[in-house]
Amino acid sequence: MKAVLCKAWGPPESLVIEERPMPVPGPGQVLIEVHAAGVNFPDALIIQKKYQLQPPLPFSPGAEVAGIVRTVGEGAKPWKPGDRVIANGLYGGYAQALVADAARVVPIPDGMGFPAASAYVLAYGTGLFALKDRARLAPGETLLVLGAAGGVGIAAVQIGKALGARVIAAASSEDKLALCREHGADGTIDYSRDDLRERIAALTGGKGPDVIYDPVGGAYTEQAFRSIAWEGRHLVIGFAAGEIPKLALNLPLLKTASLVGAFWGAFVQRDPARTRAHLRELFELYLSKKVRPPITRSYPLAQAAQALRDVMERRVKGKVVILPRE
Numbered sequence: 001m002k003a004v005l006c007k008a009w010g011p012p013e014s015l016v017i018e019e020r021p022m023p024v025p026g027p028g029q030v031l032i033e034v035h036a037a038g039v040n041f042p043d044a045l046i047i048q049k050k051y052q053l054q055p056p057l058p059f060s061p062g063a064e065v066a067g068i069v070r071t072v073g074e075g076a077k078p079w080k081p082g083d084r085v086i087a088n089g090l091y092g093g094y095a096q097a098l099v100a101d102a103a104r105v106v107p108i109p110d111g112m113g114f115p116a117a118s119a120y121v122l123a124y125g126t127g128l129f130a131l132k133d134r135a136r137l138a139p140g141e142t143l144l145v146l147g148a149a150g151g152v153g154i155a156a157v158q159i160g161k162a163l164g165a166r167v168i169a170a171a172s173s174e175d176k177l178a179l180c181r182e183h184g185a186d187g188t189i190d191y192s193r194d195d196l197r198e199r200i201a202a203l204t205g206g207k208g209p210d211v212i213y214d215p216v217g218g219a220y221t222e223q224a225f226r227s228i229a230w231e232g233r234h235l236v237i238g239f240a241a242g243e244i245p246k247l248a249l250n251l252p253l254l255k256t257a258s259l260v261g262a263f264w265g266a267f268v269q270r271d272p273a274r275t276r277a278h279l280r281e282l283f284e285l286y287l288s289k290k291v292r293p294p295i296t297r298s299y300p301l302a303q304a305a306q307a308l309r310d311v312m313e314r315r316v317k318g319k320v321v322i323l324p325r326e
Contacts, residue, residue, distance in 0.1 A: 002324065003095035004304040007058040009049040012308035015061075017301060023099040025073035030102055032085060036118035037093040037322040038064040039299075040151065041215075041240055044312045046091060055091050061308075062093020062322070065100075066108060066117035076102040084108040086117050090265075093118075094304050096324045103272070109283050116286075119293040119319035122264070123155040124282050125275075126237065127213075130262035131159055133274075135211045135233040139164025144200065144209035146224060147216040147240055148185065149176030150311075151293070151319040156213040158183050158291040165211070168203050170196065170220075172314065179317050183294065196220065200227040208232060208255075221245040225257070232257045240314065294318035300326045 003020045025031045043061040045051040069083040079085070079102055086108055087093075087100035108117045131137045143160040147153040148169035160167045161184035169180035170189040177188040187203040189196060200208060208229035214221055218241025225234050225247060232255060239245075252259060268275045285291045296318040299307040303322075310316050 001096040002301055003060045004062075004301060005058045005060055006047040009047065009057075011048065012044065012305035012312070015047065015305050015308075017304075020095070022097055025071055025076065025099050027074045028076050028102050029073040029099050030069050030076050030079045030085075030105060031071040032065060032067045032087055032098050032100055032105075033070050034065045034067040034093065034096055034098050034324050035114040036066045036298075037062045037324060038118040038120075038122060038151075039307045039311055039316075039320045039322060040064065040122055041238060041311055043094075044308045047308070053090060059091045060093065060095045061091055062095070063090055064088045064118055064122045065093040065098055066114040067098075069105075070097070073102075079105060086121055088121050088268075094301065094322055094324070096301070106279055109287055112286060115295050115298060115321045115323070116293050118321050119151065119295060120286065121279070121282070123151045123293065123319065124159065124285075124291060125268075125278060126152060126262065126264040127155040127159040128278055128282060129264050129267055130213065130235045130237060131156065131163060131211065134260045134262045135235055137163050137165055137211050140166070141210035142166045142168065142204055142207070142229070143211045143213060144168045144170065144224060145180075145185075145213045146170050146220050147214075147314075148180045149317050150215065150240065150314065151316070152215045152237060153213070154180065154183055154294060154318050155291070157185050159285070160184075160213075162285055162290040168200070168209065176317055179294065179296075191220070196223045197227050200224070204229070211235065213237060215240055217241045217245050218243040219245070222247060222251075225251055228255055228257050230255055230257075233260050234258065236261045295321060298323050298326075300324075
């Protein structure tokens with residue numbers, strides 16, 4: 001099988017494509033024929049040794065795949081050859097086949113194709129966990145989404161609307177904001193033209209957002225937090241801007257506001273029962289057409305480095321995927 005490999009820590013251009021032996025599932029594992037792999041920002045971090053966890057070299061990046069079960073290891077119930085599944089983990093997805101722990105595998109609902117399935121669980125799982133569990137977003141509240149046109153951001157826009165919130169989307173260009181409006185944003189902020197704080201005030205009547213969804217970090221974090229509503233909740237999702245911001249602690253004090261972390265990967269490991277409930281809710285949202293990942297581009301395996309570079313440089317709108325069998 002062909003696989004994209006990280007053999008030394010570095011940028012996407014350091015990745016190589018090699019022919020590798022077909023892996024064999026052990027007890028409690030399944031071998032999945034990969035038909036699509038979601039491209040996520042942590043994939044770009046992990047190959048540069050900038051992620052919270054690092055696998056041993058060499059490895060294939062890619063934390064989320066969709067495909068077909070081909071071989072089942074001992075005790076890997078309830079899976080059987082031919083099952084259409086999604087698998088998520090830390091790495092291994094940019095390849096034509098992947099061995100996954102049976103516990104990290106979920107069935108693909110009827111009517112969901114492989115590209116959408118591979119782009120769904122991580123981004124939308126993060127959004128549901130953060131907005132529903134961590135921020136307790138309530139119907140009628142105002143949600144501000146930073147970096148709203150990216151994969152994680154657009155998921156938050158859609159889930160926020162599904163939870164009954166008024167959603168303000170912030171992104172860096174008009175074409176990105178058009179995508180946000182297409183997927184439910186009620187108001188928009190263009191970083192390239194608007195003063196962030198002035199525009200937030202105008203869109204909220206000076207009240208500020210009740211919840212801020214922040215996968216960006218950098219300079220936008222403090223600007224947004226200074227505009228937060230009384231008893232607001234600022235969700236720390238990630239740092240796509242590359243800079244981990246620092247906030248003066250008088251800021252949450254003045255608004256009785258909260259900084260709230262939302263690390264979905266750790267949640268999945270620590271609370272499997274609640275994770276399964278979230279997955280059921282996510283698939284119900286998909287089947288009801290309340291949320292749908294916008295797949296704006298697909299790449300063959302040979303262009304995996306370009307896919308990661310596009311994500312790193314924030315050229316991506318919506319979700320992009322790798323199709324290893326094209």
